[in-house]
Every structure is written in structure tokens, then in C-alpha cells.
Amino acid sequence: MASPTTTGTRRGPRHKQPQPKRVPLRTCVGCHTIQPKRQLVRLVRTAQGSVDIDPTGKAQGRGAYLHNRRECWEKALASSALDHALKATLTEAERARLRAHGEQYSNDD
Numbered sequence: 001m002a003s004p005t006t007t008g009t010r011r012g013p014r015h016k017q018p019q020p021k022r023v024p025l026r027t028c029v030g031c032h033t034i035q036p037k038r039q040l041v042r043l044v045r046t047a048q049g050s051v052d053i054d055p056t057g058k059a060q061g062r063g064a065y066l067h068n069r070r071e072c073w074e075k076a077l078a079s080s081a082l083d084h085a086l087k088a089t090l091t092e093a094e095r096a097r098l099r100a101h102g103e104q105y106s107n108d109d
């Protein structure tokens with residue numbers, strides 16, 4: 001029995017888009033764009049009340065998200081947007097530290 005080998009000559013019925021996994025979305029505090037969480041850098045307010053960068057995205061505490069774009073960090077730090085997002089008051093030292101962190105990023109996407 002000759003089974004015809006259809007090597008891509010025939011297109012099957014247009015199949016539905018595979019159901020995308022539910023991606024958690026977060027808003028960048030700097031530019032307010034909604035992005036999949038994993039494309040953003042997470043900041044966390046720790047139980048001690050200090051604000052840290054959370055590279056794993058899993059630290060306990062209230063989180064805020066920023067693009068890895070310098071502009072977004074500058075914007076978030078120039079206003080009290082980050083304070084609001086974290087429901088915290090950032091100290092000058094923390095702002096300086098975060099600003100320095102943001103400076104390692106470029107403004108390119």
C-alpha cells in the first residue's frame with residue numbers, strides 16, 4: 001500500500017492558534033506599557049521595608065515592574081510613581097541605587 005508522502009505540498013486545514021499560555025501581564029511603572037511579566041525587571045519592597053531589585057521575580061513582598069530601559073527607570077524615579085507602585089517611600093539612597101542600576105540599560109529596545 002503506497003502511502004503518499006505529502007511533504008508540505010498540501011496545507012492542512014488552517015488550524016487554530018494554539019491556546020497561548022496565560023501570560024501574566026504587568027505594567028511598567030516608567031512608561032505604563034503593559035508587558036508580559038517576564039520581560040520586565042521586578043523590584044520588590046522587602047519585609048524590612050527596603051526596596052531591592054528582584055532578578056528572580058520571586059521575592060516575597062510587594063512588587064513593581066520596569067522595562068530594562070534606562071528611560072523607564074529615570075521616569076519612574078523622577079516622580080513618585082515607584083513609591084506609589086510599591087506603597088513605600090524610597091529613601092534618597094534607594095533612589096540613587098536604583099538610578100545607578102537603571103543606567104546600565106540603554107534606551108534601545
Ligand SMILES: [Zn+2]
Nearest residue numbers: 028031067072
Ligand atoms: Zn517602560
